[in-house]
Amino acid sequence: MNEVSTDDVRLWGGRFAGGPAEAVAQLSVSVGFDWRLARHDLAGSRAHARVLARAGLLSEAELAQVLDALAALGEECAAGRFRPTVADEDVHTALERGLLERLGPLGGKLRAGRSRNDQIATDLRLYLREAARGLGGQLADLAAALTEQAHQHLHTPAPGMTHLQHAQPISFAHQLLAHVQPLLRDLDRLRDWDARAAISPLGAGALAGSSLPLDPETVAAELGFTQACANSIDAVADRDFVAELLFVTALVGVHLSRLGEEVVLWTSQEFGWVELDDRYATGSSIMPQKKNADVAELARGKAGRLVGGLVAVLTMLKGLPLAYDRDLQEDKEPAFDAVDTLALVLPALTGMVATMTVRADRLAAAAPIGYSLATEVADWLVRRGVPFREAHETTGRLVAWCAGQERELHEVTDAELAAIDERLTAEVREVLSVDSALAARTTPGSTGPKPVADQLAAVQAELARWQEWTAQPATPS
Incomplete structure (x- = not known):
């Protein structure tokens, strides 16, 4: 030799x-x-x-x-x-x-018969397809933790908010499941991305293919791809699969950030709706009483990092001529960083959600505060034939009167109701409770007990299917 x-x-x-x-x-x-x-x-x-x-x-x-x-x-x-x-x-x-x-x-x-150009494009696709399933499994775990908390609080009333102001009573399970839905869409995006990424560049060479009698389709099948690239120039120049995955991870980061922000609010003294397990909270180096939701805050902060990686790759790609350019070396670090960042954040968030204690008593007490049952009054008038425009005006006057008197809706006397509008009879009291407001929400996707239970069952079934997908290897062992 x-x-x-x-x-x-x-x-x-x-x-x-x-x-x-x-x-x-x-x-x-x-x-x-x-x-x-x-x-x-x-x-x-x-x-x-x-x-x-x-x-x-x-x-x-x-x-x-x-x-x-x-x-x-x-x-x-x-x-x-x-x-x-x-x-x-x-x-x-x-x-x-x-x-x-x-x-x-x-x-x-x-x-x-091969070049570093088609090698790196192949290697990166293999790595990211595998990583995507790992992230998918962690997303499914977080969704499952939220779903389990929702199961425990199917009948826990809570204040529903818009503009961070009390709006209408909801089930706290409904609020938790509202965070599950975007995670399920993220899983959909990962699977859709994987189908587009399952194309093998190997055999494209530097950009023109090879004069050697190679078999790119067989190589593609052996590596777990669905097919070989259709164009050898595109095979080595394409980084859509990186940019698209970074979009998915950035959007995941945004969804985690919104969940983190809510947990920060829920655990504040002003809200007091949730207590974090000591293992998923931190303290202060100077104030011994502090218990900080640092996991939620870090999830919120990491969103900027994930969005930044997407912007970096899109900016790097936007002016490149075909085929391969060394600029493409800059695709890997943002992709690796996105994978690593979510691999750190997701398990911590999952543990935080799974172990947090929900203060159902405080949620129930807060549910009717802020005249959140006003819409029930307006709807009650509508069911009696009052045009909604008038019902809205009448209920608005009722709320203004209560605010001026520092009274809640259920504290108004029959005479005071009639003085505001003769159509506000004593029977309106049948809708002035949180339980009746929730029970009235029967349409699919709404916050009533049955629609939320139906949503919960559907989410649990969907998560079981996602666990099967994430367990499947992207490439043969």
């Missing part, structure tokens, strides 16, 4: 008389962050080795040697025994060095 030097395993050095300047080398290096793609790069190399053998470019014996070396290299990477060095420009360079160390010149045969 001829000896091959592995001191400098640059994948592009043949045309150059010397190495790059130190500043250029430092600017170009990406192995510090793309090393996490090593397992996926090795999977692509295994599939590529097999297609080279089918094309007659590797003998059966050589294929066996290559596959054994790739397997050994994968084990050493997983165990941390093989690591990139300061001389390795990227994950591809590092792994080729590992193959050359084990196979000599035979290791160099694997480069035939």
